[in-house]
Amino acid sequence: MEENKVSLKINGQDYEFRAGLTILEACAEASIDIPTLCYLKDINQEAACSICLVEVKKAKTLLRSCVTAISQGMEIFTNTSRVREARKLNLELLLAGHPKDCLVCERNQSCELRKMAFDLGIRDLRFPKVTKIQMPLDDTSVSLTRDLNKCILCGRCVAVCANLQSVKAIDFTGRGKSSKVTTFFDQGLGNSVCVNCGQCLMVCPTGAIVENDASQSVWKALSDTKKFIVVEVAPAVRAAIGEEFGLPAGSLVTAKLAQSLRKLGFAKVFDTQFSADLTIIEEGHELIKRIKNKGVLPMITSCSPGWIKFAEHFFPEILEHISSCKSPQQMFGSVAKTYYAKKYNLDPRNMVVVSIMPCTAKKFEALRPEAKSAFNYWKKELGLKENEVFNDVDYVLTTREASRMIKEAGINFTALAGEDFDEPLGISTGAAVIFGATGGVMEAALRTAYELLTGRQLEKLDFMQLRGLEGIKSAAIDIDGLILKVAVASSLSNARVLLEEIEQGKSPYAFVEIMTCPGGCLGGAGQPISTDPAVKSKRMEAIYQEDKNKPLRKSHQNPAVQVLYKEFLGQPLGELSRHLLHTQYTPREEIL
Amino acid sequence: MEHKKLNPELVSLVQQWKGKEGNLIMILHEIQNHHGFVPRELSLELSKMLDVPLARIYEVITFYNFFKLTPPGKHRIALCMGTACYLRGAQAILEEVKNILGVKEGQTTKDGLFYLDVVRCLGCCGLAPVIMIDNKVYGKVKKNEIADILSKYIKEE
Numbered sequence: 001m002e003e004n005k006v007s008l009k010i011n012g013q014d015y016e017f018r019a020g021l022t023i024l025e026a027c028a029e030a031s032i033d034i035p036t037l038c039y040l041k042d043i044n045q046e047a048a049c050s051i052c053l054v055e056v057k058k059a060k061t062l063l064r065s066c067v068t069a070i071s072q073g074m075e076i077f078t079n080t081s082r083v084r085e086a087r088k089l090n091l092e093l094l095l096a097g098h099p100k101d102c103l104v105c106e107r108n109q110s111c112e113l114r115k116m117a118f119d120l121g122i123r124d125l126r127f128p129k130v131t132k133i134q135m136p137l138d139d140t141s142v143s144l145t146r147d148l149n150k151c152i153l154c155g156r157c158v159a160v161c162a163n164l165q166s167v168k169a170i171d172f173t174g175r176g177k178s179s180k181v182t183t184f185f186d187q188g189l190g191n192s193v194c195v196n197c198g199q200c201l202m203v204c205p206t207g208a209i210v211e212n213d214a215s216q217s218v219w220k221a222l223s224d225t226k227k228f229i230v231v232e233v234a235p236a237v238r239a240a241i242g243e244e245f246g247l248p249a250g251s252l253v254t255a256k257l258a259q260s261l262r263k264l265g266f267a268k269v270f271d272t273q274f275s276a277d278l279t280i281i282e283e284g285h286e287l288i289k290r291i292k293n294k295g296v297l298p299m300i301t302s303c304s305p306g307w308i309k310f311a312e313h314f315f316p317e318i319l320e321h322i323s324s325c326k327s328p329q330q331m332f333g334s335v336a337k338t339y340y341a342k343k344y345n346l347d348p349r350n351m352v353v354v355s356i357m358p359c360t361a362k363k364f365e366a367l368r369p370e371a372k373s374a375f376n377y378w379k380k381e382l383g384l385k386e387n388e389v390f391n392d393v394d395y396v397l398t399t400r401e402a403s404r405m406i407k408e409a410g411i412n413f414t415a416l417a418g419e420d421f422d423e424p425l426g427i428s429t430g431a432a433v434i435f436g437a438t439g440g441v442m443e444a445a446l447r448t449a450y451e452l453l454t455g456r457q458l459e460k461l462d463f464m465q466l467r468g469l470e471g472i473k474s475a476a477i478d479i480d481g482l483i484l485k486v487a488v489a490s491s492l493s494n495a496r497v498l499l500e501e502i503e504q505g506k507s508p509y510a511f512v513e514i515m516t517c518p519g520g521c522l523g524g525a526g527q528p529i530s531t532d533p534a535v536k537s538k539r540m541e542a543i544y545q546e547d548k549n550k551p552l553r554k555s556h557q558n559p560a561v562q563v564l565y566k567e568f569l570g571q572p573l574g575e576l577s578r579h580l581l582h583t584q585y586t587p588r589e590e591i592l
Numbered sequence: 593m594e595h596k597k598l599n600p601e602l603v604s605l606v607q608q609w610k611g612k613e614g615n616l617i618m619i620l621h622e623i624q625n626h627h628g629f630v631p632r633e634l635s636l637e638l639s640k641m642l643d644v645p646l647a648r649i650y651e652v653i654t655f656y657n658f659f660k661l662t663p664p665g666k667h668r669i670a671l672c673m674g675t676a677c678y679l680r681g682a683q684a685i686l687e688e689v690k691n692i693l694g695v696k697e698g699q700t701t702k703d704g705l706f707y708l709d710v711v712r713c714l715g716c717c718g719l720a721p722v723i724m725i726d727n728k729v730y731g732k733v734k735k736n737e738i739a740d741i742l743s744k745y746i747k748e749e
Contacts, residue, residue, distance in 0.1 A: 162645075168645035168647055168648065169645075169647060170647050171645070171647035171648050171650065171651040172651050172655075173650055173651050173654040173655070174654045174655070175654075175655050182647075182650075183646075183647055183650075184635070184646035184647050184649070184650045185632060185650060185661075192646075192647070193645075193646075
């Protein structure tokens, strides 16, 4: 026997594993499925659901495989009748307290509880429904709604909030029958430090956490003939929405998506990638200005609204490090309702801007009080009254909500031939596509900053050091002898590592990209829900493929953005840009 | 509600326990001993001082029966439902107390005068059924005596 190796038997077969694995991990390596409703690798290993039971020779009871380490000579059985019956019983007990509204539940197609009940062979509900106290919905958040009646207390949301995001907005409270997951003093997510990232939703095995559905409002706007309704689509959406229509993960469906949105009835189908290119122009100039004028460094990206609220709560003293650039979603709204409205002689009051985002925090971002630049722009010119106030972006749909609308409209998504986005706000470069992956904003900014600083063409566009799913990446980029040290973090616990360095004045970097969700926007909480860990890397491949396919791959080459500056904005960081494309941040108390 | 602040003793207690395992429960104990419950504002202060998330503090307070989130009332009524008292009619006594005060067990009356606690055995089973108000024991109580007993405390006000 080699050192650090353990030999054991599973279901009568011999295996050898690294020491230190749990039975669940060993079985996964041996391709033996063990059902679980609470386990999340490296994040939640609390043995809460009691479904992952296995039989071990000489053990008195069945053991939870997620918290039992393997040992030399162990004989494990995963498929005895004792094991099957015990798993089934534990699941039946969970189901006894769970509502039976699966037909109309939002998680109908992605519920792990429902699927497991079927997979474990439960065909009747033999226990009477446990009469639990009906708990009111937590609808205090503008992004998420929690229905605790559907909660099975698996603890995944608590663990993700604490361990992945280091936010810790929720925890278990009470005990026994009255235990539930809630915020401080039951004040609700909307009154807590919750950053609206929705990663809790992505790991919830039931329908206890869902996004606030905006589709009814969008349907209503679509049928209002007085409204001019345009849509913008975020980069990461096109690399994932195909999954909702049964296509394999990583399918690029950009053209089908544009066509299906046109069929839904949007007057113009535009692209958030247009404003992503615009973001790079503004942010690139801001970075260069900070470097040249010895301004506050490192500068940190500002596209991810979960991260912005996180900074306002937990790092209020470093807010001036964050780029003053609005996110692409918000830049799009301001430009659509000013430049585009003017160019095509539209009344901005009758324009409706809908965004489709891989994100739940974008719903919060669109409602931030400062997100009304277009209204302020027109106020004088049109003599608008305060009660006519409108937001730059009216409605935010997640990838999932958009896919449901396409289905409801009877559009055969997979059969569509595909169409282009509309001009001019649908034109984009490859640099904008990669906003959807962690490291992408950094790479896009470097492609432009390099050429702005040197005046020479960048030969090698692919910054491979900044790609991939690792939580923290860094690189030193040589720009004609100027060594630019940069770092990229995705997920807020990783971001926290870089932020603490900045807070202590020890950060070696000039430019930092932070994305709230693991993997960047492609792993956002508005995306299709999947239990397959390979989904993210497939979406990422699709995004870099789309970048490669684009004839133009640097934001400053975007012809429509160039025209926008010529016809309307003037200069990057100019007077009009400052009003329409830049913003500021406010420190927030932990409790409202 | 008056704004409660951590007094200097508690501040030094927090300093002393900071960073030590199990410190949250120790400190919450002290706060409750001092105030009779854990005021919300003190949880907010503690969260900052100890760098413990608010949701975590709320978890601990709600997990242990001992901790209270609301002021306990001026007089604590401990009504015994231990075996002896139960057999001698404590249930009817409890109903009578609830009726008169309009509270359930574990609650404080609206005027803040009484807190009703149901306990198991006060150690004087010979006197069953027993109620204890603050430190005074009332033994062999009858249902029709409850109003009189309570009215003494109301008159004091």
